[in-house]
Amino acid sequence: MTSPLRALLLTSLVALAFGPAAVASDLTLDGQIDAAPMSGTSLTLSITGTPGAPVLLLLDVEPGPTNIFGQTLEIGFSPSLLVVSLGDMPGSGTLNVDTDIPFDESFVGATFYTLAAVADGAGSATHDYSNGGSVTITDRDVNVAGRALGSYPHVEFARTFNAGTDLVVAIDPELHPETAGLTADVYVTAPQSRGQWINNPGLTDVRGTPTTVTFSGADLASNTFALDAGTLLPASGPVIGEAYDVVVDFDQDGLFDGDDFIDGFDDTEHGLYVVRDITQPGPFAVTEALYSGGTNLAQNLFYPSNIANLGVLNLVIVSHGNGHNYQWYDHIGEHLASYGFVVMSHFNNTIPGVEAASTTTLTNTDYFVGNLDVIEGGALDGHVDVNHIFWLGHSRGGEGVARAYDRLFDNSFVPSNYDIDDIALISSIAPVDFLGTNSSNPHGADYHLWVGGADSDVTGCASNDIAQPIHIFGRAEQKRMAISLHGVGHGNFHNGGGNQFATGPCLVGMTDTHTIIRGHVLPLAAFHLRGNLAAEDFLWRQWEGFRPIGAPDGNPCVNVDLMYREGTVAGKFVVDDFQSNPGVGMSSSGGSVSGTVSAVSEARLDDPDSNFTDDGDVMNGMTEGRSTDSTAGVVFEWSNGGTQQLTFSLVAAGQDASTRTWLSFRAAQSTRDALTITALEDLTFEVVLTDGDGDESVISVGAWGGGIEEPYQRTGCGSGAGWNNEFETVRVRLSDFRHGNPELDLSSLATVSFRFGPTHGSGVGRIGFDDLEFVD
Amino acid sequence: MTSARSLLLSTLALTLLAGLTAGIAQVEGAPALPAAFPVGGVTVLEARPFTLAEPATHEWRSERPQYTAGVLLVLDVEDHELVLPRQVAEPILYVGAQTAARLNHGYESGRVIAIVPATTDADGAVVFDLAGAPIFFGTPGLPEQVDAETATRERAAAVAAGLPATTTPTTAVHAPVAFENDHQLHVFAADLIEQHSPAEKDLVAGLRAPLLTR
Numbered sequence: 001m002t003s004p005l006r007a008l009l010l011t012s013l014v015a016l017a018f019g020p021a022a023v024a025s026d027l028t029l030d031g032q033i034d035a036a037p038m039s040g041t042s043l044t045l046s047i048t049g050t051p052g053a054p055v056l057l058l059l060d061v062e063p064g065p066t067n068i069f070g071q072t073l074e075i076g077f078s079p080s081l082l083v084v085s086l087g088d089m090p091g092s093g094t095l096n097v098d099t100d101i102p103f104d105e106s107f108v109g110a111t112f113y114t115l116a117a118v119a120d121g122a123g124s125a126t127h128d129y130s131n132g133g134s135v136t137i138t139d140r141d142v143n144v145a146g147r148a149l150g151s152y153p154h155v156e157f158a159r160t161f162n163a164g165t166d167l168v169v170a171i172d173p174e175l176h177p178e179t180a181g182l183t184a185d186v187y188v189t190a191p192q193s194r195g196q197w198i199n200n201p202g203l204t205d206v207r208g209t210p211t212t213v214t215f216s217g218a219d220l221a222s223n224t225f226a227l228d229a230g231t232l233l234p235a236s237g238p239v240i241g242e243a244y245d246v247v248v249d250f251d252q253d254g255l256f257d258g259d260d261f262i263d264g265f266d267d268t269e270h271g272l273y274v275v276r277d278i279t280q281p282g283p284f285a286v287t288e289a290l291y292s293g294g295t296n297l298a299q300n301l302f303y304p305s306n307i308a309n310l311g312v313l314n315l316v317i318v319s320h321g322n323g324h325n326y327q328w329y330d331h332i333g334e335h336l337a338s339y340g341f342v343v344m345s346h347f348n349n350t351i352p353g354v355e356a357a358s359t360t361t362l363t364n365t366d367y368f369v370g371n372l373d374v375i376e377g378g379a380l381d382g383h384v385d386v387n388h389i390f391w392l393g394h395s396r397g398g399e400g401v402a403r404a405y406d407r408l409f410d411n412s413f414v415p416s417n418y419d420i421d422d423i424a425l426i427s428s429i430a431p432v433d434f435l436g437t438n439s440s441n442p443h444g445a446d447y448h449l450w451v452g453g454a455d456s457d458v459t460g461c462a463s464n465d466i467a468q469p470i471h472i473f474g475r476a477e478q479k480r481m482a483i484s485l486h487g488v489g490h491g492n493f494h495n496g497g498g499n500q501f502a503t504g505p506c507l508v509g510m511t512d513t514h515t516i517i518r519g520h521v522l523p524l525a526a527f528h529l530r531g532n533l534a535a536e537d538f539l540w541r542q543w544e545g546f547r548p549i550g551a552p553d554g555n556p557c558v559n560v561d562l563m564y565r566e567g568t569v570a571g572k573f574v575v576d577d578f579q580s581n582p583g584v585g586m587s588s589s590g591g592s593v594s595g596t597v598s599a600v601s602e603a604r605l606d607d608p609d610s611n612f613t614d615d616g617d618v619m620n621g622m623t624e625g626r627s628t629d630s631t632a633g634v635v636f637e638w639s640n641g642g643t644q645q646l647t648f649s650l651v652a653a654g655q656d657a658s659t660r661t662w663l664s665f666r667a668a669q670s671t672r673d674a675l676t677i678t679a680l681e682d683l684t685f686e687v688v689l690t691d692g693d694g695d696e697s698v699i700s701v702g703a704w705g706g707g708i709e710e711p712y713q714r715t716g717c718g719s720g721a722g723w724n725n726e727f728e729t730v731r732v733r734l735s736d737f738r739h740g741n742p743e744l745d746l747s748s749l750a751t752v753s754f755r756f757g758p759t760h761g762s763g764v765g766r767i768g769f770d771d772l773e774f775v776d
Numbered sequence: 777m778t779s780a781r782s783l784l785l786s787t788l789a790l791t792l793l794a795g796l797t798a799g800i801a802q803v804e805g806a807p808a809l810p811a812a813f814p815v816g817g818v819t820v821l822e823a824r825p826f827t828l829a830e831p832a833t834h835e836w837r838s839e840r841p842q843y844t845a846g847v848l849l850v851l852d853v854e855d856h857e858l859v860l861p862r863q864v865a866e867p868i869l870y871v872g873a874q875t876a877a878r879l880n881h882g883y884e885s886g887r888v889i890a891i892v893p894a895t896t897d898a899d900g901a902v903v904f905d906l907a908g909a910p911i912f913f914g915t916p917g918l919p920e921q922v923d924a925e926t927a928t929r930e931r932a933a934a935v936a937a938g939l940p941a942t943t944t945p946t947t948a949v950h951a952p953v954a955f956e957n958d959h960q961l962h963v964f965a966a967d968l969i970e971q972h973s974p975a976e977k978d979l980v981a982g983l984r985a986p987l988l989t990r
Contacts (some may be wrong), residue, residue, distance in 0.1 A: 323861020353918030
């Protein structure tokens with residue numbers, strides 16, 4: 001489908017006198033052959049030629065070249081060609097034309113090709129043709145605000161910042177040479193939509209006065225300046241994150257206009273968000289109720305006490321585990337309700353088994369949704385969003401919620417008051433896997449998992465498929481997320497008594513586990529049920545670099561790993577998910593895979609024997625699938641003391657990453673392997689993008705703090721120390737690669753490589769690797 | 777306080793403080809189950825026959841049969857570890873060739889309240905005969921996956937293992953109780969749980985949650 005501008009281009013072809021052609025005119029756009037002006041800015045077109053001669057401008061959507069009368073002209077001469085008269089060449093021999101680039105968002109990313117035709121002397125019927133030029137309209141929304149890193153890529157242009165974080169403003173002069181030496185007033189403003197910014201460009205700094213900086217640095221690091229010393233206020237209401245936009249006012253006229261930069265020129269996402277301590281209660285008082293709808297329909301309800309004034313609220317349903325009680329999730333119910341959620345924890349019929357548990361998830365959801373006019377005297381009636389339900393299950397309840405979804409999927413259970421499309425998110429806390437691949441399956445639902453590394457009930461050991469909690473995660477077909485917690489036992493997740501089922505070194509305990517839970521379940525619900533953008537950062541950014549303000553940092557036993565894989569609806573290109581083309585020499589996308597890393601094996605992520613002893617199993621420690629599952633990945637190692645690498649060649653469909661935001665992958669250290677034991681620490685290595693011209697840029701996975709976590713050093717399950725392999729996701733902002741090398745062409749990438757060895761990070765290591773993709 | 781006691785107290789305090797700052801030292805693992813099943817050691821303390829006006833479903837069998845009569849048992853379990861709640865496979869409680877629906881876990885008390893479906897005779901009296909039926913814990917698994925063949929096999933294994941048939945003192949048998957529905961039965965059972973397994977307060981409170989009506 002053509003863009004509106006393309007639609008406006010008339011398929012008209014003015015009769016040009018194609019006499020003997022000569023390329024004798026020069027055309028530049030903002031002084032360049034190829035320009036990339038931002039939408040809403042201006043562009044200066046400059047054409048040289050014979051004074052007094054008529055000047056024509058050819059515009060096309062195809063670049064050519066086209067061979068005409070023995071000459072090669074750099075334009076496509078497609079049916080969309082437009083020819084525009086620019087008048088006569090001035091006596092200076094140079095014609096300059098200023099044009100405004102529209103603010104229209106649909107133009108962003110569009111490229112137009114230009115060629116000038118200057119009559120060969122006044123009245124001449126032949127023309128001199130210029131070189132070709134191109135105009136690619138770029139987004140006006142530019143990342144300028146972030147937090148300083150100690151090393152390259154120098155600035156983390158993140159979305160969300162904890163209150164009190166020192167913020168910086170930074171512009172890379174190599175990517176924006178037009179800003180070199182300019183002095184600007186930098187404003188932090190209240191957020192506005194695109195339309196509001198266009199119609200209300202006046203700048204008011206929420207801090208009182210803007211920050212004046214001169215962008216005289218030679219590189220990004222030296223062009224980074226303090227913006228705010230943690231004074232920006234976080235949101236005080238139920239929404240996570242107070243939004244701000246940031247405007248770099250180059251002409252210092254107090255208006256967003258001209259060539260000013262703006263971070264937050266978007267109708268959905270603003271420049272930055274400041275969040276408070278999300279482990280602390282939210283703004284609402286909470287009402288709790290206990291009632292029963294009959295057999296197996298006892299429910300414990302939490303909701304904001306002032307629900308009558310709050311409109312429609314999101315619903316979270318909690319299904320407990322075996323031997324647990326539906327009144328043992330106050331820490332979740334109270335917390336979420338204080339932020340405006342409705343939480344219903346129900347009696348879960350787990351002792352007979354998972355099928356029975358799934359039935360009570362299904363029937364309790366049905367009962368609740370169908371009796372809002374009765375429960376609590378009807379206080380919730382009209383105030384519950386029953387179309388975006390979050391199912392959270394623990395243990396047998398954790399498998400039960402996946403089984404419940406599968407029963408809806410198979411139409412083997414048909415509720416009266418909701419359907420499968422109303423289930424927005426499924427989350428399992430330390431789930432068992434009794435029923436297996438075809439029955440405990442979240443299919444295409446958004447799926448989330450919690451794992452406690454010290455769990456002595458759902459142990460995770462290779463000896464028992466039923467007790468491996470990551471299986472259901474491995475089956476999730478679309479979006480899937482996970483949080484793994486060293487030192488956390490099975491019973492730590494609820495707030496009841498009894499055996500905590502915690503075994504291992506450095507146990508975290510219930511109190512700190514609940515702090516972590518509050519700080520994770522809230523953004524999980526807020527992002528998936530409300531679309532609260534600021535919350536998403538808590539679900540994937542490495543814990544070492546970003547976590548809730550109230551995270552139990554004083555507890556040295558706390559280690560948190562996060563996994564986050566977008567579904568296909570988000571927009572992405574999968575380079576290799578190892579689900580097809582099982583040979584190590586070809587990626588699932590069909591590109592070649594090569595390298596000098598050692599012991600490369602691609603297989604199902606399933607430890608084939610019954611222990612984690614390092615006995616030569618290539619998938620030792622992998623517990624993501626059982627024999628009937630298909631989840632797969634690759635393992636390899638490096639240890640020769642030099643540089644070892646793994647390279648994924650990109651097929652044509654994956655070479656243009658210019659419209660994507662992230663390079664994403666996940667990795668895990670191999671437990672109990674000699675190379676893992678050699679240095680028990682986070683592993684680091686480098687990610688390299690190389691374009692078709694051979695330009696490359698390199699970023700370390702440790703740039704944001706952390707790396708690939710070492711396995712939890714729990715013993716048992718064979719000999720040695722180290723529990724199951726624990727993947728964590730690394731996401732690298734693609735634009736960061738251009739700070740390292742502005743010549744890198746993200747629209748024409750050739751390979752994604754990983755470099756290992758002492759000069760690239762950790763000297764030795766053995767890792768599992770999966771889900772390499774470019775994500776929007 | 778003597779100086780020696782003061783020193784001892786200080787030392788103890790320091791030791792406790794060191795333990796706290798080193799992280800939580802207590803380890804609670806999952807006690808191992810017996811190596812072989814079936815396992816006995818279950819005795820009947822009380823037996824209450826009951827009827828239901830509305831049928832209930834016995835979820836503890838793969839057939840999921842409906843029933844309108846049964847026996848509410850209070851059992852004493854000698855080995856408490858058999859009833860420690862686990863997420864993975866648990867030992868399955870049988871009364872003869874029938875699974876018993878445990879209403880509580882009974883780990884602290886060793887007392888388990890369970891429902892065993894039964895039939896009624898022509899006069900509507902509950903037909904049950906515990907004599908000759910061993911009560912035992914069978915192969916760990918999920919009760920909802922037990923079918924008739926499995927139950928029969930488990931009973932035969934119990935007999936072959938020499939597990940004694942149940943002896944129910946006549947004083948243990950109470951008068952029959954008639955309930956409208958399964959919910960009433962469970963509310964009644966809450967009283968028994970409170971009496972025999974008082975540590976399970978939350979379970980009792982949960983069973984007594986007020987009934988919503990339209």
